[in-house]
Amino acid sequence: MSSFLEDIKSGKILLSDGAMGSLLMEKGLKHGECPEHLNLTQPEIPEEVARLYFDAGADVIQSNTFGASPMKLAEYGLDDKTEEINVAGVSIVKNVVGNNAYVYGSCGPSGKILQPFGDGDPDEMQRGFETQIQAMVSANVDVIFIETMTDLNEALLALKAAKSVAPDMAVVACMTYEATPKGFYTIMGNSLADCAAGLESAGADVIGSNCGNGLDKMIEIAIELKKVSHLPLVIQSNAGLPQNQDGHLVYPETPDIFAEKVTDLIDAGVSIVGGCCGTTPETIKAIRQTLDSI
């Protein structure tokens, strides 16, 4: 078993990082530029982001590979660079953290909608994820992080891809849910229970949710997931829906709120906690303090 999974099994709460895109922009990602291409053109930028989150106390740091599937890179005409971009993405983080944190190989949605609703071909999609994941594995990634998925079938293809190129690699699979009157569903209409069951039977080691509509909903999601799955859970919440304060938009959930509410997530049985849109290294630092005081 990977030491990542052993840590979780031993009851350790792991802290992952926060938002990536907004920091990349702050540090120099130009408008219209492919965020993952920075891994090759200006590796110092993703390196600085990894360092900020590492210094904030994260145990798990994601690679800048969210949109580095060939399907997504093709939008920038960069699909022929899939391998290089993913290898560099993982190596950059690895160089920053050494053996002191785990590298999360981020694998986001393909941007395509699967047939028959869209034109995404499932075989092609799985092969694409295999290419991406194989590259991350070759660069010694610690965990494959399938994230922000809104279609269970697509998440399953990514999961299958991970299992076929690296059967022993730890895989974390995260869906993004909406709160509906009927309970939590993805936008594609997959219920939370169906997602949990599907991901578990396809071999996910850890399941959970990222992004979303703030911490309170995420706590509910964690409680619901615990009822239907015995797998370890991960929750990486965004900082709520932005609100208008005197003409400025701010994310309502400050680092202090994260520091306070993270205990509810842990009480709900969550093993990996972290942030998403609207969170910063300060958020991660605040959660670290809470975790260290428990």
Place this chain on the structure above:
Amino acid sequence: MMELLAQISEQLQKGEDETVLELTKKALAENLSPNDILNKGLIAGMTVVGEKFRDFEIFLPDVLLSAKAMTAAVDHLKPLLIQRDLPNIGKIVIGTVQGDLHDIGKNLVGIMLKGIGVEVIDLGKDVPPEKFVDTAVKEEAGLIGMSALLTTSTPMMKKVIEILHERGLNKSIKTIVGGAPLSAAYASDLGADDYASDAADAVERVTKILEEK
């Protein structure tokens, strides 16, 4: 006659593309006007789909199937619609504003608008302000739709609106904005002509603006 239109609407809601096309052809054979088929059949059905999606009664796959059925029928109707019969098929330029890479909501609005027969020019994400305006001018689109998820990128919406004013285009090209960080009040602070709270609302408001033009 009206029954046929109601059937078109109903089958469209079910996403039965072949049936919708068949019924559309049948309606034409029975001398119903293409305009009525579009408005009282297809668009009426798509409006219900939009509302059900907003209320979580159905999910995105259902919307996509209905949109597909709509597209097939509209493609068949298009050559038959003479210019004066086209009041509802307007043109909109959409995109996620500069500084923002989140495009799920914008894509959804695009799908739904195409579904009701609006011509959608999608500029993608991280779209520079000038590009919105230049494209609208070049394509003679009367409406620009802007989306954002990040708080930090909403000022770019204001920038687009400012450019329209500077170039004296603000009367001929209207703006509508949407996205998680926005509210009607904030949209009006930005100077936008309209605000949509979700994809279904966007469809309703865009249709209204394009009808008025």
